[in-house]
Amino acid sequence: MNAVLLIEQVLNGLQLGVMLFLMSAGLTLIFGVMGLINLAHGSLYMIGAFAAAAVAGATGSFVLGLGAALAAAAAAGALVEVTVIRRLYDRDHLDQVLATFALILIFSEGTRWLFGSFPLFLDIPDALRGPASLPLGIEYPRYRLTIILAGLAVAAGLFLLIAKTRIGIRIRAGEADREMIAALGVDISKLYTLVFALGAALAGLAGALVGAIQSVQVGMGEPVLILAFVVIVIGGIGSIRGAFVASILVGLTDTLGRFLLPIAFGTFMDPSQANLIGTALASMAIYILMAAVLVFRPTGLFGAAT
Amino acid sequence: MIREPILNAVIMAALLAVPLWALWAGEPFTITLATRAAILALAAVGLNIALGLGGLVSLGHAAFFGIGGYAMGILAHHAQTYTPLMEAPFLIEGTKSMPVIWLTAIVAASLAALLIGALSLRTTGVYFIMITLAFGQMLYYFAISWPTYGGEDGLSIYVRNDFPGLNTLRPFPFFAISYVALAVGLFLSWRIAKSPFGLALSAARQNEARVRTVGMDPYRLRLTAFVISGAITGLAGALFADLNRFVSPTMFSWQMSGEFIVFIILGGTARLFGPVVGACLFVILEHWLGGLSDYWLVFLGAILLLVVLFARGGVIGALAGREATHD
Numbered sequence: 205m206n207a208v209l210l211i212e213q214v215l216n217g218l219q220l221g222v223m224l225f226l227m228s229a230g231l232t233l234i235f236g237v238m239g240l241i242n243l244a245h246g247s248l249y250m251i252g253a254f255a256a257a258a259v260a261g262a263t264g265s266f267v268l269g270l271g272a273a274l275a276a277a278a279a280a281g282a283l284v285e286v287t288v289i290r291r292l293y294d295r296d297h298l299d300q301v302l303a304t305f306a307l308i309l310i311f312s313e314g315t316r317w318l319f320g321s322f323p324l325f326l327d328i329p330d331a332l333r334g335p336a337s338l339p340l341g342i343e344y345p346r347y348r349l350t351i352i353l354a355g356l357a358v359a360a361g362l363f364l365l366i367a368k369t370r371i372g373i374r375i376r377a378g379e380a381d382r383e384m385i386a387a388l389g390v391d392i393s394k395l396y397t398l399v400f401a402l403g404a405a406l407a408g409l410a411g412a413l414v415g416a417i418q419s420v421q422v423g424m425g426e427p428v429l430i431l432a433f434v435v436i437v438i439g440g441i442g443s444i445r446g447a448f449v450a451s452i453l454v455g456l457t458d459t460l461g462r463f464l465l466p467i468a469f470g471t472f473m474d475p476s477q478a479n480l481i482g483t484a485l486a487s488m489a490i491y492i493l494m495a496a497v498l499v500f501r502p503t504g505l506f507g508a509a510t
Numbered sequence: 511m512i513r514e515p516i517l518n519a520v521i522m523a524a525l526l527a528v529p530l531w532a533l534w535a536g537e538p539f540t541i542t543l544a545t546r547a548a549i550l551a552l553a554a555v556g557l558n559i560a561l562g563l564g565g566l567v568s569l570g571h572a573a574f575f576g577i578g579g580y581a582m583g584i585l586a587h588h589a590q591t592y593t594p595l596m597e598a599p600f601l602i603e604g605t606k607s608m609p610v611i612w613l614t615a616i617v618a619a620s621l622a623a624l625l626i627g628a629l630s631l632r633t634t635g636v637y638f639i640m641i642t643l644a645f646g647q648m649l650y651y652f653a654i655s656w657p658t659y660g661g662e663d664g665l666s667i668y669v670r671n672d673f674p675g676l677n678t679l680r681p682f683p684f685f686a687i688s689y690v691a692l693a694v695g696l697f698l699s700w701r702i703a704k705s706p707f708g709l710a711l712s713a714a715r716q717n718e719a720r721v722r723t724v725g726m727d728p729y730r731l732r733l734t735a736f737v738i739s740g741a742i743t744g745l746a747g748a749l750f751a752d753l754n755r756f757v758s759p760t761m762f763s764w765q766m767s768g769e770f771i772v773f774i775i776l777g778g779t780a781r782l783f784g785p786v787v788g789a790c791l792f793v794i795l796e797h798w799l800g801g802l803s804d805y806w807l808v809f810l811g812a813i814l815l816l817v818v819l820f821a822r823g824g825v826i827g828a829l830a831g832r833e834a835t836h837d
Contacts, residue, residue, distance in 0.1 A: 235636065241636045241639060241640075243768075288815065288819070291819055297567055297635060297636055297639060298561070298567045298771070298775075298779070299818050299822075301567060301569065301639060301768075301771065302771060302772065302775050302814065302818045303814075303815055303818045303819065305768045305771070305772070305814070306810075306811040306812070306814035306815040306818065307811065307815070308811070309807045309808065309810055309811030309814070310808055310811035310812060310815070312807070313805045313806075313807040313808040313811070314805075314808055316805060317805045317808070426764070430643060430644060430647045430764065433640040433643060433644060434640075434644050436640065437637060437640050437641055437644065441636060441637065480656075480657065480658075483655050484652055484655045484656050486655075487648075487651040487652060487654070487655045488648050488651065488652055491644055491645060491647070491648035492648075494641070494644055495629050495645075498629055498630075498632060498633065498641065499629065499632070502632045502633050502637070503633075503637070504637075
């Protein structure tokens with residue numbers, strides 16, 4: 205094991221963490237403001253990736269693809285909110301789980317219907333191809349580096365939006381007491397649609413950015429959705445700061461676990477056996493992390509104590 | 511409106527009558543479909559103890575279903591390859607005997623439910639949903655990354671396991687086994703709902719503070735319910751693996767957990783026979799819509815959405831009217 209390889213893995217972990225943040229920020233906002241558990245968030249991620257791949261494939265422009273991803277995911281989010289989700293706010297969680305599960309079925313199979321079962325590919329723009337040279341002689345793919353920076357920029361923008369703008373104030377007020385801000389004359393249903401569309405756009409952006417590294421296919425959203433749930437549980441539901449810290453934590457734990465655990469077991473076992481146990485344990489590492497957090501803080505690292 | 515007990519009797523009789531007809535008409539595939547429905551129903555009956563009675567929305571019951579499936583897969587795999595499961599400190603051999611496999615599945619699923627439940631039940635509401643989902647996923651990825659028992663490809667078992675006195679390779683005897691298992695599961699779930707424990711559990715769902723005030727611990731009640739629930743779903747998993755003679759990580763997949771909840775809601779929440787109706791309906795829709803279109807899940811999604819939004823009582827609610835309980 206050498207230091208350069210380790211730093212590369214740390215960067216990979218950061219990249220995963222930043223993408224998870226884009227997903228979990230929307231989920232946690234939607235839960236914090238509307239009290240809704242949205243399983244279909246992964247579908248919005250998928251819609252973003254498909255829109256980006258389709259538009260970038262047709263026009264050859266990655267930037268247009270990203271724009272399409274944001275627009276398509278936000279539009280799908282707003283549409284779903286107005287037609288379905290709105291009826292679920294005062295239902296119990298079971299109804300929310302089921303209705304959004306039904307939405308996943310509709311979105312996934314609908315996408316398969318439109319685009320077929322074969323994965324699409326989204327090309328990295330030429331300017332971002334190849335490695336970037338970092339200090340200490342580290343070579344790291346330029347596109348992944350861009351993802352990390354873009355993700356951090358979006359995170360900073362989101363913090364500013366929530367902390368400094370009028371909309372942000374309303375969103376926070378909606379989290380604190382929705383009856384009160386409705387009584388103060390804020391159009392609460394418009395605010396809800398806006399928050400939902402914002403969360404959807406973030407998920408769509410994540411899908412488009414990751415779509416260029418992985419293949420764009422039906423069902424790509426659900427594994428990320430479940431990771432985002434783990435993030436939210438660790439960070440504390442409703443807390444954007446918690447989601448950020450937990451995203452990075454989960455990204456690093458997962459990536460470094462896969463890298464380090466086989467090596468760690470290799471120090472006292474024969475290599476093939478160590479690899480086997482290390483890989484199996486690494487696939488469970490983030491869930492073990494989640495369980496550990498739960499034992500000490502059942503409402504997550506940044507969650508309000510109940 | 512039909513009274514619910516009569517409706518339940520009709521459902522149970524119909525689930526028996528269809529395979530009997532198929533046996534007479536020589537349509538083994540229909541018997542297999544009915545077996546599938548009965549086993550999936552049993553899994554959802556298990557979940558219904560936690561979800562319907564206890565109000566615990568577990569989105570990770572595929573964990574217990576998969577554990578049951580792998581209990582069968584691992585034992586039968588060692589039996590068919592004539593390799594011992596474990597040599598030290600004492601010898602454990604594989605087996606092809608269904609009762610032994612069932613017992614193993616129930617014990618393994620109970621232990622897993624005890625562990626997962628003890629951690630997850632520290633939380634409530636949305637946290638609980640997400641955490642059970644995450645634990646289910648954990649086992650899913652573990653099953654994929656553990657190559658000894660097939661990894662992603664799963665395990666094929668060439669010959670169905672044995673039950674004393676029955677030829678389990680023929681469809682009808684195996685259906686009979688699954689049907690009896692379902693009946694026992696339903697009976698158990700009915701007895702639990704009427705027992706002091708079940709009443710306390712229901713009370714903890716409706717008003718936790720009052721249950722605490724009279725000196726009962728909701729955490730213990732829920733954990734007990736969760737373990738019983740996991741054990742029944744585990745047994746269903748072993749039967750399901752035996753039906754397909756195949757077990758793979760998809761039994762752990764979170765879609766499976768979602769489908770169990772779908773069965774309960776389609777049939778009617780908090781109804782004894784809700785899961786049975788839901789599972790039968792699901793298998794029928796899967797067979798019928800699946801034959802019409804490759805994209806049948808779109809229609810299932812739409813139906814489900816309509817049921818959740820507009821027909822909250824499910825099928826039994828529509829046929830038997832409102833229940834007399836006061837939630």
